[in-house]
Amino acid sequence: MTTLENDICDIARRARVAARSLVSLSTESKNNVLRLMAEAIDEQRDFIQDENQKDLVAGKGKGLSSAMLDRLELSDSVIASMRNGLAEVAALPDPVGEISKMTKRPNGLMVGRMRIPLGVIGMIYESRPNVTVDAAALCLKAGNAIILRGGSEAIHSNRALASVLQGVLESQEIAADAIQVIPVTDRKAVNVLLNQEEYIDLIIPRGGEGLIRFVSENSRIPVLKHYKGVCHIYVDADADLQKATPVIVNSKAQRPGVCNALEGLLIHRDIAETYLPVLAAELKEHNVKMLGCKKSVMIAPEITPAMESDWGTEFLNLTLCVKVVANMEEAFSYIDRYGSQHTEIILTENYSNASRFVAEVDASAVMVNASTRFNDGGELGLGTEIGISTTKLHAYGPMGLEELTTRKFVVYGQGQVRQ
């Protein structure tokens, strides 16, 4: 074993021991620690910002873009948002210990399923150091130990934040190993981490497609993936067009750079000729650049012809693909082929079409008459989230506290034996 392997293995082993001790922590203790962490982040602001400054200086030296530097900066407002995040997680209900579906078997056994922590979670992410605090808070509340591996450009910031959080854990006599940051930037550390299946229960990668692909191809530990978001809206022949326009504009233009922004619009041919010109003019007002199928180009002069490679592209900017479809079946086929199982919307007043769309479309969130932007843990009522899973196992859609837990069977008997 190399020193690096030894060090990472030791971190993972200590996380496992810490996780064991978190199981019996009361909700009150967890909430108290989270509130103390919020205070500590505020009180130790100077230390955190000094360390952050080292990353910013190094980042400028390495020529990071101003957008990258912006995401790296722990400004007063980012610190305030981390503080609020900690308080919000403290206020959420504790999922651990809940027993659902307690039923009585014919032999008198009482059988239920109790929600329990997953154990140890490894988080691999890029850039934004505030993820360190947000992820640690959610994992701690769900009773899990966390190992954090941020981007090398944020190493000083991440280490500083972890040391503040660990200080609070120690002050409350809770295992400080419950929150650990990989202290080295060596890229091999990720590979070693991904092999610690004996100690780590789940890996969550957050970042670009390249990072996520690398992690899922190299991990021996289960991975919850958050791939790209290629979201569509299908405007049915029976759509209420008064409602449709603001929903489409909001989906595309409110925040185009995020995964739940709209990338493709499908419109029923029966309304295309009348509605598309109105919509295209409105979208142009919002600086949306439209690429479309032949039919759409003939209908609205604002639309330019799309290339085959445009369909299914996650633009993350103000570009939108538009396609006229003959019926809902054609919309289904298009979504099957070009969608990313993230968010799919139907705009309609037709009861049967709404029901079929909801039942048959395969995506983490399927909605009727609402903006794609609602596929978000906060908006859907999970409180806060650690990412949006587009794979189906364990979690599909925004991952909140509940998705950071699992359930075991609990059985209460009076001496029953099996026949």
Added chain:
Amino acid sequence: MTTLENDICDIARRARVAARSLVSLSTESKNNVLRLMAEAIDEQRDFIQDENQKDLVAGKGKGLSSAMLDRLELSDSVIASMRNGLAEVAALPDPVGEISKMTKRPNGLMVGRMRIPLGVIGMIYESRPNVTVDAAALCLKAGNAIILRGGSEAIHSNRALASVLQGVLESQEIAADAIQVIPVTDRKAVNVLLNQEEYIDLIIPRGGEGLIRFVSENSRIPVLKHYKGVCHIYVDADADLQKATPVIVNSKAQRPGVCNALEGLLIHRDIAETYLPVLAAELKEHNVKMLGCKKSVMIAPEITPAMESDWGTEFLNLTLCVKVVANMEEAFSYIDRYGSQHTEIILTENYSNASRFVAEVDASAVMVNASTRFNDGGELGLGTEIGISTTKLHAYGPMGLEELTTRKFVVYGQGQVRQ
């Protein structure tokens, strides 16, 4: 691509297409098909048994043990049990389409989570050809397509069973590709199958530890593992010893060769001197061979000294490890170290100890005053199962119909946009 790669890839691609068509299948159609399959298995008994005979003859030629040949045989009683299994699955409630937790958000959006099929499931198993029918039935009821890869020694039986099931699917105009058997015995087929992450959503291996380890190390698709069952009973100082003895005997001796049989007994030192001699005599009556710690050996002459390698062993026979512990904490440490997160039991009348044991022990099923043998899908009320998961992601414990599904978010709006 080799011909083999091409063939397996084609099977997986066709399964994906079939899975798409199963989503809109009504519960009535699924149940009807399952009942017709039960009839077909019965009607085509001669064909099935003739094909099974080829496997039995080949197995004898290869020198398979009589136990192996016994498991391979599709006797009249095995056919009857497959038939009953199909009828049982038809009678279970359909998990697909259920919407749980529909709540209203402040902006009026109705948000719920709808249970949906996983998609395509790959099943890799050894020996028993009846698994082909049992697994196909559960997957079909949950709306999934299944690709089955049984042992090479059962190839004729598995192909025959699949062709009978596919015949019924065709007669009902349901995609026959929903149930496919890998028709070749080439071992490389498994590796190719484990790389079809584009088409397959989940791999379930069933068999010995070697098979499961191979599958999880080589799969790029999520795997639900069913590792070994090293189950313990902790006899607390406050146990009701009248209840304890039959539970321990049942756990160990009723069917010692299965994963939910008892392998280790922990006994509180305060009752060891009085209870262990009584228990040891009773276990000896049931031909249980006891290996124990020094203290236990001194107390009961039936117990012989255990070697370090005995602790944590899955014996799968009438051998039992016995250890005297100072308190419940020592039992926790022992279970942490030697348990396999399968089934852990406390026998006690003490309310606080029962509560702590249930809350803190990490296993797929944790029980009070009941036999380890109850960790089984049928016994816990799941109807029937496809294995017992001892990994925590997605499913922990017996996997029934619900564990073969996932949930997507469904949102009903009236034109809401995000602020």
